[in-house]
Every structure is written in structure tokens, then in C-alpha cells.
Amino acid sequence: MSHALIEDHDLNHDPEWIQEVHANNYIQSWSVQGSRPRVITGGAGSWFWDSTGKRYLDFESQLVNMNLGHQHPGLVQAIKEQADKLCYIGPAMGNEARSELAAMMAELTPGNLTSTFFTTGGAAANENAIRLARHYTGRNKIVARYRSYHGASAGALNLTGDPRHHLGDQAGAGVVRILDPYCYRCPAGHPDPCPVCSGGPHLEEILMYADPNTVAAVIMEPIVGTNGLIVPPDGYLQSVREVCDRHGILLIMDEVMAGFGRTGKWFACDHWNVVPDILTTAKGINSGYVPLGAMTVSESLAAWLKTRAFPGGLTYAGHPLACATGVASLKIYQEENIVEQAAASGEILMGLLKDLADKHPCVGEVRGKGLFIGLELVKDRQSREPLVPYNAKGEKAAPIPEMMKFAMNEGLYLSFFSNVIRLTPPLNIARADLEFACEVLDRMLEIGDRAATA
Numbered sequence: 001m002s003h004a005l006i007e008d009h010d011l012n013h014d015p016e017w018i019q020e021v022h023a024n025n026y027i028q029s030w031s032v033q034g035s036r037p038r039v040i041t042g043g044a045g046s047w048f049w050d051s052t053g054k055r056y057l058d059f060e061s062q063l064v065n066m067n068l069g070h071q072h073p074g075l076v077q078a079i080k081e082q083a084d085k086l087c088y089i090g091p092a093m094g095n096e097a098r099s100e101l102a103a104m105m106a107e108l109t110p111g112n113l114t115s116t117f118f119t120t121g122g123a124a125a126n127e128n129a130i131r132l133a134r135h136y137t138g139r140n141k142i143v144a145r146y147r148s149y150h151g152a153s154a155g156a157l158n159l160t161g162d163p164r165h166h167l168g169d170q171a172g173a174g175v176v177r178i179l180d181p182y183c184y185r186c187p188a189g190h191p192d193p194c195p196v197c198s199g200g201p202h203l204e205e206i207l208m209y210a211d212p213n214t215v216a217a218v219i220m221e222p223i224v225g226t227n228g229l230i231v232p233p234d235g236y237l238q239s240v241r242e243v244c245d246r247h248g249i250l251l252i253m254d255e256v257m258a259g260f261g262r263t264g265k266w267f268a269c270d271h272w273n274v275v276p277d278i279l280t281t282a283k284g285i286n287s288g289y290v291p292l293g294a295m296t297v298s299e300s301l302a303a304w305l306k307t308r309a310f311p312g313g314l315t316y317a318g319h320p321l322a323c324a325t326g327v328a329s330l331k332i333y334q335e336e337n338i339v340e341q342a343a344a345s346g347e348i349l350m351g352l353l354k355d356l357a358d359k360h361p362c363v364g365e366v367r368g369k370g371l372f373i374g375l376e377l378v379k380d381r382q383s384r385e386p387l388v389p390y391n392a393k394g395e396k397a398a399p400i401p402e403m404m405k406f407a408m409n410e411g412l413y414l415s416f417f418s419n420v421i422r423l424t425p426p427l428n429i430a431r432a433d434l435e436f437a438c439e440v441l442d443r444m445l446e447i448g449d450r451a452a453t454a
């Protein structure tokens with residue numbers, strides 16, 4: 001394309017042109033390039049639609065970020081109002097939207113978390129969390145889990161345990177891995193008591209080999225999101241917290257996906273009353289209307305930062321437009337009882353899904369909290385053999401793409417991780433939409449049943 005054509009760019013093209021440029025001039029995340037996707041032209045609430053007018057129920061909330069759904073009028077209005085006032089001012093200047101959101105975060109986040117560094121997303125929040133933990137403790141190693149996703153920047157991808165970390169692995173980056181409390185497929189065979197699923201014993205053993213005096217922090221998603229919706233048993237997080245405290249290791253909770261009502265509480269760690277030293281959030285903080293993430297630290301870390309420089313910075317830290325949507329979003333949460341709605345709709349959805357599980361032999365387990373639910377598919381309930389192997393591709397991954405295609409054709413937008421279907425609709429979804437989704441799932445699971453017995 002030559003510069004002479006710039007005047008032709010008027011955001012008024014037909015869908016074929018958009019697809020053509022998408023395939024050839026745009027680089028899509030985590031994908032082989034060249035795809036010509038559906039062109040999405042609008043959305044409202046839990047639904048979005050494409051250029052042919054076909055409508056889809058967004059049962060993934062896009063990237064599990066649109067907790068308030070599409071085009072919430074309060075969020076759109078907040079963007080307009082802040083844009084009229086002031087679009088940008090450097091991070092060192094005082095700004096109303098920035099201070100308002102920082103004050104709200106101090107109130108909403110658990111325990112003694114008081115001070116927030118705002119970022120442009122989740123990975124940047126985690127980068128800053130681990131850097132701060134290393135400076136504060138003077139130690140280098142970070143303990144992270146296998147079934148995890150922490151972001152795509154260099155440090156965050158090293159923390160990540162899912163197969164994408166192979167794309168950016170940096171040997172010697174100081175990450176030590178532990179196993180997950182995945183009780184349905186316990187890596188330790190789940191004896192009673194289980195050293196892995198109870199948290200402390202397994203962590204202690206790994207720390208013994210790694211030398212706890214060299215470990216700055218343990219980072220974990222309190223409920224694993226992308227990697228299969230894994231809910232730890234009661235006591236797990238308390239046990240990890242206790243081990244961290246005993247060794248002077250900081251606990252970082254990555255609530256980028258689980259935070260802001262997704263699990264039916266403000267934060268997932270609230271289910272177990274465990275307070276981390278650093279909480280990282282993004283996504284649901286403002287439903288993704290403007291890029292925003294946050295790293296919120298404990299009072300003692302904040303006090304420490306009053307005597308030495310914070311080791312990080314971003315041009316867009318505390319961006320006024322983003323912070324204004326954060327403030328508006330949190331007000332909407334309170335005015336519309338969004339957290340309570342998520343808890344109630346989560347119970348309804350769980351009930352409907354349990355009925356589906358009774359009917360479809362390919363469903364091995366339904367698990368989750370609030371509207372953060374996973375449906376694990378198996379070949380055989382007894383042996384729990386996964387319907388498709390971990391990280392399967394191509395032929396080995398069939399029938400998953402067939403199921404996704406079926407759901408999409410029926411107007412249901414879903415996502416999978418290996419053999420787990422992730423069900424994460426907007427938190428203000430209507431009951432009729434939950435029922436519509438389950439009706440499509442019911443027919444879609446017949447594909448799974450057939451594949452299980454094939």
C-alpha cells in the first residue's frame with residue numbers, strides 16, 4: 001500500500017476488504033497468519049453480531065474480560081466524558097480519574113492492600129509484580145505453576161506454564177515450577193492427605209531443593225483460568241500462604257482473569273480469606289473498554305516504596321481514559337449488584353450444566369465458582385481418559401474444532417483449552433441467555449458423546 005492511498009482510509013469498507021487486510025497486513029495473536037475471520041460490526045450486552053447480521057451469544061466475554069458485556073452505556077459515557085476533559089497526562093501528574101480509581105482499589109481489594117501501579121494489561125502487571133518482589137526481597141527465584149498463564153511479555157511468559165511458554169522460554173530466568181492442585185487429575189495420585197492438592201507439603205519440598213532463601217515470590221492464579229478452570233480445594237491457598245510467610249517469600253495472586261466478580265466474589269482469594277502481598281488484575285477492572293491493568297501492593301510494600309524508587313514505569317501508567325472507565329465500571333458493579341448477579345447466575349448455570357452432565361457421558365466433571373466454569377470432557381468417566389490429549393493439534397484434537405464450529409453456527413461463542421470447555425459469560429447475563437447456551441451445549445455434546453465411544 002502506498003502513502004498516496006491514505007486518503008482512501010475512511011473506515012467505510014466492505015467486509016471482504018477487511019478480511020483481506022486482516023489476512024495480509026495484520027498480525028493476529030498466537031496464530032498462523034492468513035485467516036479471514038468473521039467481521040464483527042456491533043455488540044450489545046451479552047451478544048455481538050457480524051457483517052451478515054448473524055448474532056452470537058458471547059459465552060466467553062471475549063477474552064474473559066468483558067464482565068459487563070458489550071457497549072455498556074455507563075462505560076461508553078465515561079469514555080466520552082473523560083475524552084472531553086483530558087485524554088492523557090503523564091503518570092507523575094495528579095489526575096482525578098487516576099486518584100479516584102487508586103482509592104477505590106484500596107477499598108475493594110482484600111486486607112491491607114493499599115497502593116496500586118496501573119498498567120496497560122495483565123502481563124505488565126505481573127512483570128512489575130515480580131520485579132518489585134525481587135527488589136524487595138533481594139532474591140531472584142519465582143515459584144510458578146505448570147497449568148498457568150501469566151501473559152506474553154518476556155518475564156510473564158517465563159512464569160507461564162502452559163504450552164505457549166515454549167515459544168519464549170528464557171533459560172535461567174529464575175522460575176521454579178510446582179504442580180497444580182488439579183484434584184480431578186492429581187499428579188500425585190491424590191492420596192489422603194495429598195501433598196500436592198493440600199499446597200504446603202509440595203511447595204515445601206520444592207523450596208527445599210531450590211533453597212527458600214533464594215526465592216522472592218510464589219505467583220499463582222487462585223483459580224486457574226485459561227488452563228482449564230482448576231479450583232483448589234479448601235485450605236490450599238491458606239497452606240501456601242503459611243509456607244510463604246515462614247520463609248519470607250511474597251505471595252502474588254494473579255487475578256487478571258478471576259478478579260472483579262468473575263467467581264461470585266470481588267476477588268477469587270476472598271473465597272478463602274487469603275490476602276496476597278501483591279494482587280495483579282486487568283480485564284474485568286473495566287471490561288476491556290480501554291487497556292488497563294493493575295498491581296496492588298500491601299501496606300508494608302507501599303511503605304518500603306516511600307524510601308526508595310519504584311523499579312518500573314510506563315508511558316501509559318494511570319492513563320486517564322482507562323482509569324475513568326475503571327471508576328465507572330466499579331460504580332456499575334455496585335449500582336447493578338454485579339458480583340451478587342455473578343454468584344446467582346453461576347448457581348443457575350452450574351445446575352443446568354449438572355443436568356447436561358447427567359445426560360452426556362463425555363462430560364467427566366463440571367467445576368468452577370460463579371461464572372468461571374469448566375466442563376471437562378473425557379472418553380470414559382471411569383478411567384477419566386481425556387477426550388483429546390493435552391495440547392493436542394490437528395487430527396488428534398478432533399472433535400474439539402467440530403464442536404466449536406457447531407456452537408458458532410448455532411450462535412454460541414465458546415472457548416476450549418485441550419479437553420476443557422470454558423464457560424465465562426458476562427456477569428450480567430440474562431437467565432434466558434443461560435438457557436439458550438445450555439440448549440446449544442446439549443446438542444453440541446452429542447458430538448462429544450459420539451467421539452467418546454468411537
Ligand SMILES: Cc1ncc(COP(=O)(O)O)c(C=O)c1O
Pocket residue numbers: 063120121122123124126149150151152221225226254255256257258282283293
Ligand atoms: C491469569 C492471567 N494473567 C495474565 C494475563 C495476561 O494479560 P494481558 O493479556 O492483558 O497481558 C492473562 C490473560 O489472559 C491471564 O488470564
